[in-house]
Structures are given as structure tokens and as C-alpha cells.
Amino acid sequence: MTARRSARPISRRTAARALAGLAGAAALLGAVGCASGSYQGARRELAIAAGEPGGFYLTFADMFAARVNAVEPQLHAVAVPTQGSLANLELLRGGEVDLALVLTDVAKLARQDAALVGGAVPLAALGRVYQNYTQLVVPADHRAEELADLRGGTLSLGAPGAGVTVVGERLLRVAGLTEDALTVRRLPLAAAGEQLRAGGIDGLLWSGGIPTPALDRIAERQRVRLLPLAALLPRLRALHGAVYEEVSVPAGTYGLPGETPTVGVANLLVCSPSLPDDVADAIVRVLVSEAARLLPPEALGTQYLDLRSLIGTQVPLHPGAVAAYRRLHG
The missing domain is CATH 3.40.190.10 (Periplasmic binding protein-like II)
Incomplete structure (x- = not known):
């Protein structure tokens, strides 16, 4: 983990102040055309493997899909209810979803030949999003x-x-x-x-x-x-x-x-390494520019939706994500 944030629970007011610091990054995104969508490829569906009803995985995935759809006209994202991280990896391995929410310990196991997750699962990180x-x-x-x-x-x-x-x-x-x-x-x-x-x-x-x-x-x-x-x-x-x-x-x-x-x-947003770079780039831009709208109303815990914390994945970032973070960091 190259950039560690305190795991002390924060209030929504504190979170709002922290997320307000993303205004500069959001302005940069607007300057490079995010308002009309940074992804310029063919229209594409994005399925996000999430979690059980009543849990944060599904709540976050629904919110994130809504923001992707709002700012990227060529992308259409939808959250897929699942039983959690292990199920999400199976869906990602089988190509049934494009993105997945996964616990960091599970993601690290998945990159090894671990029997618990049915063998190695190739994956790349797009960002660390919140604390579990x-x-x-x-x-x-x-x-x-x-x-x-x-x-x-x-x-x-x-x-x-x-x-x-x-x-x-x-x-x-x-x-x-x-x-x-x-x-x-x-x-x-x-x-x-x-x-x-x-x-x-x-x-x-x-x-x-x-x-x-x-x-x-x-x-x-x-x-x-x-x-x-x-x-x-x-x-x-x-x-x-x-x-x-x-x-x-x-x-x-x-x-x-x-x-x-x-x-x-920590909870990660991950994908297959085969996800096109321009799609990964667009996803990162949404994570950064829409961070203030990705905080569930009831959230009390630590969020990692800023440039320093998003990259602390302990799993290699997707090349398209790396390029996006470098541009956004300036």
C-alpha cells in the first residue's frame, strides 16, 4: 500500500469536506472533455458484480453505475447482485461481468493459484474505494x-x-x-x-x-x-x-x-487485464470526478475516493487506470 489513509471512522460532514478537495480534479476532467464523456469508443455495456441486497457492495455499485451512465453516454453500466467477493471473481473469470467489487485479501489470493478461489484469476485494480x-x-x-x-x-x-x-x-x-x-x-x-x-x-x-x-x-x-x-x-x-x-x-x-x-x-474495484485502456481510463475519471456522489447516505466509515487513496490497491493497477491517475495527478 503506497498511500495509507487513517482507518478511523469519519462523519459524513468530514467526508464531504474531504471530497470537496476533489474540485480541482473535477475541473481538470471537465477541461479535457469529461462533461461530454471521456470514452469515445463504440457503445458498450458494463456489468458490475456487486453483493447481497442490504449490503454496501450493491449500494455502492448501484450509485457508481448511475454516475457512469450520467457522465459517459457511450457506456451503460448496471450493478449485478451476487453473494460477494468470491462469487464476483467467478463471474469476472468467466467473462460474465466487466467490473467487480472484491475484498483486498480475496483479490490477492485470486492472483495466486489459490484453491479457495478455484485457481488463479487474472485481474487488475481500478481503485480502492472504501473500507470494509x-x-x-x-x-x-x-x-x-x-x-x-x-x-x-x-x-x-x-x-x-x-x-x-x-x-x-x-x-x-x-x-x-x-x-x-x-x-x-x-x-x-x-x-x-x-x-x-x-x-x-x-x-x-x-x-x-x-x-x-x-x-x-x-x-x-x-x-x-x-x-x-x-x-x-x-x-x-x-x-x-x-x-x-x-x-x-x-x-x-x-x-x-x-x-x-x-x-x-479495503474494498477494491477490479477488472480483467483485458479491459480496454480507454474504458479503464473512463472508469477512473468517474471515480474521481463523481466521488462526492458515491458516498451512501448512511455511510459512517472510511472512504478512499481521492487520488492519493484510490491508488493504494495492493494489487497492480490496470494500465489504463495508471495513465488516468497520472494525468489527473498532474
């Missing part, structure tokens, strides 16, 4: 105070195609929870919420922006707590590097009285 917060949710009256206390219980590690599976399995390992120490289920977020309420599971693990709308709805139906995970970070980083960092879910999120220190993983 690993959120371990339990009923408010549950006895557990940390992950290890779930020994003997049942935990949902997310949908089968969810990227939280990667950090989840790593967390279980460093917490000393072997396969026979607890029952692991793989449930979509909505189903996990219902099982949590019914007592079918002791906890659910989710990685997303804060507050995640679906978790807000779960918290409206029953009182919940978040278990802290940051104490496991040194062991995670020793094994897997700086892809993980300490972040805090702020007080007030899901009605909680205090902040919860946990593990953060």
Missing part, C-alpha cells in the same frame, strides 16, 4: 465476549460466495477454533439474521461498510452486540501481511453504546 469492517454480531444477551467464546456454538461465516469467508476462516484459525470446535454455517446475510433471531446460530460474521443497512434492520428486531476482533490482528498480520488493519465501529452504530475495535479490509 469485519462485524461479528451476537445477541445482546449472549455470554460471549470474544470470538473464542463461541467454542461449541454455531457461527455463520457468510454466504458461500462471500469474501468474508476468507478473513473468517483466518480469524477462526488464529483464535484457536479448529473445525471441530464449533459448527460453521454459510448463510446469506438475511437468512443469518433470521437464524440469529430464532436462536439457530450464536453469531454471524459480516464484512461491509458501516452501518450495513441489513444489520441495521436486524438490530431493529432484536438487541445485538458486536464482539471485538482487533486483539487477533497481530497474529493475522504476522501470517497474512498488511492487508488487514485495525478499525473501529463507532458508538451508536446498531444502537450500541460504545465503539468496537475490529479488523478492516
Whole structure:
């Protein structure tokens, strides 16, 4: 990561002030013709693999697609609901989508010959867009105070195609929870919420922006707590590097009285290396020029939508993205 931003949660007012600093870049984009669309090629559809309803992946992808369509007349983008990062990589590998939102740890695995993602997936980054917060949710009256206390219980590690599976399995390992120490289920977020309420599971693990709308709805139906995970970070980083960092879910999120220190993983917008340079260039221009319109209304967490932070992908940038960032940086 060549340019690191603080992972401390920020308010929408602070985010708005930071994003206002992009005015100069937006003016530069206008000067080179972005207002009428920087992409001048043949009309092209762009499918963006996103995530589950109720999560930030899909919210962000919908917002981003809308901005692409507004400023690039020759491009037509649409967000595709999925189960998350692993599913998105499969779609990208098969050529069924053009862009995908993927957790950084999953993206790095994908570039290797990793069995978890079915072998190596060629991909390139277009930008780092926001922070994902690993959120371990339990009923408010549950006895557990940390992950290890779930020994003997049942935990949902997310949908089968969810990227939280990667950090989840790593967390279980460093917490000393072997396969026979607890029952692991793989449930979509909505189903996990219902099982949590019914007592079918002791906890659910989710990685997303804060507050995640679906978790807000779960918290409206029953009182919940978040278990802290940051104490496991040194062991995670020793094994897997700086892809993980300490972040805090702020007080007030899901009605909680205090902040919860946990593990953060940056979220990337990625594509196939075969994506044409001029398309990658246009995508980067939209990320920069429309940053202020890509902040979900409920967002409290860290955003990376500025020139310094967008490039901190830990995965090689697409050549078209590199050229765009260099021009925009001046």
C-alpha cells in the first residue's frame, strides 16, 4: 500500500469536506472533455458484480453505475447482485461481468493459484474505494465476549460466495477454533439474521461498510452486540501481511453504546487485464470526478475516493487506470 489513509471512522460532514478537495480534479476532467464523456469508443455495456441486497457492495455499485451512465453516454453500466467477493471473481473469470467489487485479501489470493478461489484469476485494480469492517454480531444477551467464546456454538461465516469467508476462516484459525470446535454455517446475510433471531446460530460474521443497512434492520428486531476482533490482528498480520488493519465501529452504530475495535479490509474495484485502456481510463475519471456522489447516505466509515487513496490497491493497477491517475495527478 503506497498511500495509507487513517482507518478511523469519519462523519459524513468530514467526508464531504474531504471530497470537496476533489474540485480541482473535477475541473481538470471537465477541461479535457469529461462533461461530454471521456470514452469515445463504440457503445458498450458494463456489468458490475456487486453483493447481497442490504449490503454496501450493491449500494455502492448501484450509485457508481448511475454516475457512469450520467457522465459517459457511450457506456451503460448496471450493478449485478451476487453473494460477494468470491462469487464476483467467478463471474469476472468467466467473462460474465466487466467490473467487480472484491475484498483486498480475496483479490490477492485470486492472483495466486489459490484453491479457495478455484485457481488463479487474472485481474487488475481500478481503485480502492472504501473500507470494509469485519462485524461479528451476537445477541445482546449472549455470554460471549470474544470470538473464542463461541467454542461449541454455531457461527455463520457468510454466504458461500462471500469474501468474508476468507478473513473468517483466518480469524477462526488464529483464535484457536479448529473445525471441530464449533459448527460453521454459510448463510446469506438475511437468512443469518433470521437464524440469529430464532436462536439457530450464536453469531454471524459480516464484512461491509458501516452501518450495513441489513444489520441495521436486524438490530431493529432484536438487541445485538458486536464482539471485538482487533486483539487477533497481530497474529493475522504476522501470517497474512498488511492487508488487514485495525478499525473501529463507532458508538451508536446498531444502537450500541460504545465503539468496537475490529479488523478492516479495503474494498477494491477490479477488472480483467483485458479491459480496454480507454474504458479503464473512463472508469477512473468517474471515480474521481463523481466521488462526492458515491458516498451512501448512511455511510459512517472510511472512504478512499481521492487520488492519493484510490491508488493504494495492493494489487497492480490496470494500465489504463495508471495513465488516468497520472494525468489527473498532474
